[in-house]
Amino acid sequence: MRVAALVLAAGRGVRAGGEVSKQYQLLAGEPLLRHALRRLSSHPAVGPVRAVIGAGDEAAHALAAEGLGLGPPILGGATRQASARAGLEALAADPPEIVLIHDAARPLVSPAVIERLLAGLLDADGAVPALAVADTLKRAEGGRAQATLARENLFRIQTPQAFHFSRILAAHRDARTEATDDAALIEREGGTIALVEGDPMLEKVTAPGDLERLGRLYVATETRVGTGFDVHRFAPARKLLLCGVEIPHQQGLAGHSDADVGIHALCDAIYGALAEGDIGAHFPPTEAAWQDADSAAFLRHAAGRIAARGGRLVNADVTLICEAPRIRPHVAAMRARLASLLGIDVARVGVKATTTERLGFAGRGEGIAAQAVASIALPAG
Numbered sequence: 259m260r261v262a263a264l265v266l267a268a269g270r271g272v273r274a275g276g277e278v279s280k281q282y283q284l285l286a287g288e289p290l291l292r293h294a295l296r297r298l299s300s301h302p303a304v305g306p307v308r309a310v311i312g313a314g315d316e317a318a319h320a321l322a323a324e325g326l327g328l329g330p331p332i333l334g335g336a337t338r339q340a341s342a343r344a345g346l347e348a349l350a351a352d353p354p355e356i357v358l359i360h361d362a363a364r365p366l367v368s369p370a371v372i373e374r375l376l377a378g379l380l381d382a383d384g385a386v387p388a389l390a391v392a393d394t395l396k397r398a399e400g401g402r403a404q405a406t407l408a409r410e411n412l413f414r415i416q417t418p419q420a421f422h423f424s425r426i427l428a429a430h431r432d433a434r435t436e437a438t439d440d441a442a443l444i445e446r447e448g449g450t451i452a453l454v455e456g457d458p459m460l461e462k463v464t465a466p467g468d469l470e471r472l473g474r475l476y477v478a479t480e481t482r483v484g485t486g487f488d489v490h491r492f493a494p495a496r497k498l499l500l501c502g503v504e505i506p507h508q509q510g511l512a513g514h515s516d517a518d519v520g521i522h523a524l525c526d527a528i529y530g531a532l533a534e535g536d537i538g539a540h541f542p543p544t545e546a547a548w549q550d551a552d553s554a555a556f557l558r559h560a561a562g563r564i565a566a567r568g569g570r571l572v573n574a575d576v577t578l579i580c581e582a583p584r585i586r587p588h589v590a591a592m593r594a595r596l597a598s599l600l601g602i603d604v605a606r607v608g609v610k611a612t613t614t615e616r617l618g619f620a621g622r623g624e625g626i627a628a629q630a631v632a633s634i635a636l637p638a639g
Contacts, residue, residue: 297366390414485526502520502557577611
């Protein structure tokens, strides 16, 4: 089942204040749009993820999406509904079964919300995250209260909203008037919308001060650090893969998989920071399924475990230990490959090399070792 995601970022966002549109304002050093794109794209069930941007926002989008491996942005329309329609039409050439439609102004979407939405679609035409109204509601005119409204059975609706793709595309094509959200188009046609539990972290950035408030919520995290170490001996008649990049050399490395010692060490660092064992616990070397397997799949899995815990990878650093081959000419390609697999900016990935001054197995040219460190921010508590 293919689950695509559209992140709507074509609005100007002027009510939030600031010198740039709110979707490009910074939360913890990253644009709101990037947070939304990264969290959706790192979920193992979601892909492709596409941003729907405004005219003239190409440069800002490129910076916000750098290193995430996304498809090209889609040009939105004059209204939110027009932008959603444009995004759906762009996906129609290769339609997914399910689509998530999300607002960039709600950057902190969690894996748990995505899972609840997909479950909600099992017996409904659409699913939306909702929070019950807890405050007293009043209708007012001219700054004076006119009546108190019953709040029972009232909910605040958030995004992302999930739909069967063919149903929501048809609803947008049939729409004759504007709706405040995509689910309203399904409701107008008599369709069913499941309400699933929302998340206070999904509050929308709308007015001045909202970004500061969201920032205070976002920093309520704890930082975990994990380390990894791996070693493989040289073996003839094998390609040499290091940190996801093929390196010209007369020998490769021996191992059950492709023996990418750099990725293996980094996976162990991530699993260690999460306290979820090591690479062998997730991909046992006794299983034939992993014979000669591309280690990129292991690293994607490790990144997915971070997303599943509601965390983010702060940075990763890998040190390769060998006398040969020379690593420095390939460092840039290695960093770019690791960043792409992890779904983070390349500035958060370090790769370097050292020797053992010809001491030990590495010094004798018998193999290559690697050590890695990963820092992960997880929700506190």
